[in-house]
Each structure stands twice: as structure tokens, then as C-alpha cells.
Amino acid sequence: MNTKRINVDALMASSDVRFGTSGVRGLVKRMTEEVCYAYTAAFLQEVVVKSDSVNQADKANLVILGHDLRPSSPYIASVCAAAITNAGGQVIYAGALPTPALACYAKHHHASAIVVTGSHIPFDRNGIKFYGEHGEISKAEELAIEHATVNLPATSMTMALPLADKQVESYYIQRYVDFFGDANFKGLRVAIYEHSGVARDLLRTILEALGIEVITLGRTNEFVPIDTEAVRPEDVIQASNWAKEYAFDAIFSTDGDADRPLIGDELGQWMRGDMVGILCAKYLAADVVVTPVSSTSLTEQSAWFNQVVRTKIGSPYVISGMEHANTQTTGLIVGFEANGGFLLGSDVIIGNKKLEALATRDAILPMLAILAMARKQGCQLSALVASLPNRYTFSDRLQNFPKEQSSALLNVLQHDAARAQLMMAPNAGGIVSIDMTDGFRVSFSSGDIVHLRPSGNAPELRCYAESDTQENAQLLCTHCLERVATHV
Template identity: 30%
Template sequence: MKYFGTDGIRGKALVKLTPELAFKVGQSLKPVINPKMIIIGGDTRQSSPLLGLSIANGAMLAGIDVLYCGITSTPMLAHYAKVNHALGIMITASHNPFTDNGIKIFHNETKLANNLEIKIEDFIDSNEIIKSPTYGSFRFVDDVEETYLKLYNQINMTQTKFKVGYDSANGANYLIAKKVFDVIAPNSIQIGNTPDGLNINKGVGSMHLESISSLVKTHHLDFGFAFDGDADRLNLVDQNHIYDGDFIVYMIGKYLKSKNQLPNNKVVLTKMSNPGMLEALSNLGIGYTLTDVGDKYVLDAMLKEGLVVGGESSGHILLTHLIHSGDGLLAATYLLSILTELNMTPEEYTKEVKLYPLKTINIPNVSKDSINHPKVINVKEEVLEMLGDKSLLLLRPSGTEPLIRLTVSHENSSLVEKAIETLRNVIEEVNR
């Protein structure tokens, strides 16, 4: 699609994602969805208020009422929209730098369906301007935090004995995270909590785990959590290891199964998951469904199968028995309560997991359609046969750059290298 990617609209703020485009998005909501009211929030980027208010302007001109939240995390915005039976719009580019921004739309408790995205794109490219006889209202709201914190009543938030740190990425959860951790871990240490509009995700957060790793080692902490700019992503580190989203799904799934609270004894992961992790789940008697990359695909599979735990290796964690959208902070709090109850560290609780060697490379300056070339398809099938069942092979075109990403995993590292080299050579060959 022209504007929407796997996680809403995203692009260079005020260059590709302009106030004019945001205005048209606001306008499009009337003919495409026809909501009575929308709720808008944004992260700490310098451009977020302008883009949010531009959407509000377009929506109000079309006769839609607007509630404006100001700085809020994506899960807080999504939950508040659900409680108020309204369309939710989050202004954020997630883990990207401040120069980017984006628009995420939550409709009927999930991210926008593809068919509605196409209709919004068609309206954006049209010359139509909707002017309602009655202008929509605009109101600031101040009960988003109060509404969100009620979710934590579902968790046994007893104080933990563990010494922990957390990194808010100079992003949207820097205030709410402190309120939550001050209850469950009052001696915890927070970093990434001084946003200035320009430093979101800059050297901190889930994309820069060196910061939380350094904090954990310097202060001799047991482990630390890292969020991204809009707080829907979570990674975990301790003195020696990094635990990605798959590990977090594994730990929570393992716990719920031990309590007979894991529906169908099954979780949802993506096709990027390490085969060693899938083997560890199977050894526990936990099944799995693998989806395309994108938390909306994970959520769709969970809802279809009635499952409550799912996520991506990137750190998007979905716990639908707690909240309907991905929430890094809630997942961190829930995991911390589990480890506290069990009196076990992440290393102790995942000691049986043996990850396979995994390698990802970018193949630049090639056509994204190369993955559909007959020669590439034939070679890929040969490589898959060579690797066998307990392996991972994924060819994905980048959504923003002229390159293809190739990921291979197998218990034999030499076969990983052979597969990478074979596929890279054939892709480069068909592009000469």
C-alpha cells in the first residue's frame, strides 16, 4: 500500500507525514468508518502534537467529536478508546528516531483492517474535503491514566525482592512506568526518563539494549526492562543475557500452563521465531501457531483460536486476558510478579531453552520482487530441503528500503552460513 505499512502510517515527520496528510486522515474517518467520536494521543516526539491536532482538525470539520489525551503510551490510548467505545488514534513512530512519526488507528479493539486502510488511502489521494453543517467538538481529557491503572488490579502487585531497572526510551511511558514500578519495585532505577522532543529512542530503549545492560551491570541489578518509544514493546536483560519477545512469551506461557490457565496449551509467535525456542515450547507440551511478522497478525490468530499469550521476537507482547493490545509495561509487571512468586530469575526459569544459531543479513540494492523470481524460488526450495524441518528460512522485502532481508536458523551453524551464501548469490544474480 502507498501509506500504510504493517503498523499504520509511518514516515519522515513533516516531510512525508505532513500536517496536510494528517488532516486528510482525520477527514477520511467520516466516510470510511463514520465514528461519532475519536480519541487522539501521542508520544514525546516534537512533531506529535502538530500531527495529532491536524487529524483533529480534519475530523472536526467532518463533524466528528475529538477527545485529546496529549502524551500517552499506545496501550493506554488503545485501552481508553476501548473503554469509551471510540476510535483511537495514536501519533507515534514507535522505536524509530524523533525525525520519523506515524499514525496508528485502533478500530473495534484492534488495529485497522486492511480493507479500511485501502479506503483511507483512496480518500487521502482524492481532492474531496468534507465540511459538516455541525462542527465536531474538542475536549482535553485527564482520566486516561486513572482508567489504565485499573488494569493492574488483575495482577498480584506485591513488592518484589529483585533489584530491577527499566528504560523508558525517553518516550511515552516515562511517567506511568515510574508510578507502576514505584509500587512493585520501589527501589528500582529508571533511565530514559528525560524526554525533550528530540531524544526519543536515542541511545536508549528496546533498540539500544546496551543502555539497560550497562545499568544492570553497573548497579549489580538482577535484571532490567527496556521499552520502546510508544511503550508497546518490551525486552529483558540480566547480567549475561538478552531475553527477546519470544523468551517473554515462553516464560509467561510456561507459567500459565503450570497453573492450567493456558487455553489449549498453545501460544502464538511469528515465522521469525528461533527453532530452538519452538523446540523448547514443544518439550513443555505447549503448541504454537506461527504468523507473519506484525503484532496485528499475532492478535488476529489469538482471537481466532481463543488464545491469551502471543508475541514477536521484537518485543511486542500480547496478553489478551489482561488487555486487548500489546503493552510492554503491563507485560513487564506481569512477568515480574511471576518471577517474584516463583522466586526465580529469568536465567533460572529459561535454563532449558537452547537457541539455534540464527543469522539475518540485508541484501541491498535489489528489486523486492526478486523473492518471486522462478530461479530464487527454486533455490529456496532446495535450501529448505537441505535444512530440514527444524529450521527457519525467511525472505522478506523491506517496507521502507530497496533491500531484502534474509534470515536463516539451524542447529548446525555451517549450514546457516551455506544457506545464507547460496540465497544471497542467487538474489544478486537475478538482479544483474
């Protein structure tokens, strides 16, 4: 085969397709065959082949490949398949499946995995997530991929995708049907807001297998960019209306690749992802919780956990924190993010049931854990949230806000405390502390917190606010972004 050598760094600069908080992301029109092939080849070369646990000759042999329901995803997957095959690997094509389902099957088979997905970002963008046999790749491995030089074929870089292997889906379904089989869900009525989420059919299968009556709503073939950290106003209204019409016990949805849950109570009120994470960790009786700085301070205030570890935003940082915690304790270690994605750093054992560790974001586990917790306590989901102390968070974002512009703004605020206070929360009292673990997070004497950071996945400036009332948290966030938009 005729080939040419190319440096991934150069492709990254020319295409602006690069790693964000989780995986490679970019505009679809810039995710060319050359770009997608090069990233895949670099992953195989720099991560899979250099892994230490198996003989080098076998390292690139088995790769689990799947994608979400974006229009561009199957084609990009066909490029990834060609790169794997040309490297001497064997592709197990799983079809359209949740990211955690692919990661779970790969972990079980000591294989690698590639998922073509842009998660929650708009359909004109897409991405690729990479998993070595140890799980989601680290930031160090991302750097190795970026600096790699790889061979590209001079001719076509695609191949026809084979039929989907249904064993990947079945393994993931059985994982949760087995673990929650004794939870006594019978009599519950749960709605699924399906939209274009890749888990929409799989989720129904799991719920019905557990004896739950399922109502399916809002299915569409057009991609809907559901962001579980910034729920669209129309989805807030729609869930409330559906609750009145269908009288369900809960409503479930996910982002595009189903590694982030969107959970609503019996009133159709969407629960914040970090609240879901706290409740899920409590149900599982976690000893150590690892979570980014953007998650609510209720994690500490609840006093439910022996240790809370704070990290930068992004699942690789949470995973790194869990790995470090595993060297310090034998207790149950979990992680979650403000988007609701839940990670298991160690095996969970409840009674005679065992749920194996899965150190990647997952949407299904927190859904079922919240239902099981409510059923065990004999209450509705809204009562679970009401049982927590009065501490509320709200987040939103400015779209089409380039990362360079975000960085410049945060640099100014960092060096000008008076301007920072005026722009972020002029009525919240004096600045008590500043946390720059990830972005610019300011605590005020009123107890309010406002946090600005550039998105790692898209040209957006994100704002997270925390206060003692939901209304004030929302006002803090909204007014801060309004001031930024006006003055920048």
C-alpha cells in the same frame, strides 16, 4: 466551510505515505497537513461511521487521541484533532502516552483511537495508527481507507490541542497495578532505560506502585530509534555496563510508542522478544498461541501450548488469527511477535484477579509477567531463559534498502534454489523446505533457518536466523546480509 474532494490513493502515491505492518508510515516532510487530514477523515468515514455496533449518528463522536515523543508528533496530532472535530467528533486528548494505553482506554469506552507514532523507525519518519471501537483496524479496513475519497477544508487543517486528560493514563496504570498487586515484587530492583520512550514515566509509576525499587538511566530529549528486533550494539554494551554498576534484577525499556518491550536480565543481557513471548504465554497458562512465522520454533518445541498458529508478520494478522481461534476454542488465546509485543485475545483470570483482553501489542504485560514468573520460581531472569531448550534466534536489517529492491531479490531467490542456498546459508546443508507465508523463509538440513523479508514500516530488508547456538544464529544473519549487500 469551503472544501475540496481528494482521493487518498492519489495522496498515497504522491507522498509515499502508506500503510505498513501496523499503521500509516512515511517521511515527516511528506506527512503534510493534507496527507494526515485525509487519512484521518478516511478512517472516520470508512471505519468509524461504518461500524455496526452503535447508532450511526453517534459513531464518530468519541476519539481518543495521543502521540509519542517524536518532535513531529504533536503537530500531526493537531491535524488529526482538526479532522475529528470537523467531522462532528469529540476529541479526548491523552497527550504523550503508550499506544496500548490509548487502545485500552478506547476499548473500555467503546470509542475509537488515533495514535501519532512512528514506533521504532528513525525520527525523520513518523506514522499514524488507527483503532476502531473493535480495536486495531484490519487489512480490509486499511484498503477501504486507501480507496476513500474525502473532503478537505480549503483553509487551515490544524487546531490547538487541549490539555491532556489524565484519566487515560490512570486507567492503564491501574490495569496492571490491580492485576499484579499480589505478585510480591518487594525487594526487586529494576532499571529503566528511559531514552525517549513515551512510557518512561508511566512505567516507573507502575513499578513503584508494585513495591519495586526503580533506577532510571539514559534519559534523553533527543529521539532514539530503539528497535527491539535489532538492538543497537551500543545498547548491548551499555546494558552490560549498567548491570555491573547498578546490580539490578532486570532492566526494562521499550520502543518509541511502548507497544514493544525490551527486557534485560540481571546481567544486562537483552532477551529476544519471541523468548519473552513464550515465557509470558507460559506464565498466563495460554492454550492457544498465535505468532508470525518470524518467531522462534521453540514456541512449538516447548510443548507448553495446545495449539500454535503461524501468521504473516504484523499485528493485524496476529489479531485476525486470534479472532479465528476464538471461534474454535474457549481456552485462553494470546499472541506475540518476534519484537516482543504481546496481545491478549481473551480475558486472563489468575486467582481472583482478572485482566481483560487487549488485542493490540503491549509492552507492560510481558515485563510484569516475566518478573512474576521469576519471583514465583525463586530464580533470576537469566535462569528462565536457560530453562528453555537450546534454540536461538538473531535478526538484523539492511537500512536504506527499497522495498522494490527487496521484492526483486526474493523473486530471484524463489526461482533459483542454488542461488538461494549460496546467498542465504552456503554451509547449512541442503534446502529442506521453503515457507513463503511472509517473505522467503528457508529451512536447511542442518536445522538452521534463514528468513528474508522487506520491512513493512521502512525501506529495510530484514533477516531472521535460527540455530542451535546464539553464535551461529548471529553469524547466519550477519553473513547473509553481507552477501546481499555485496551482490545486489
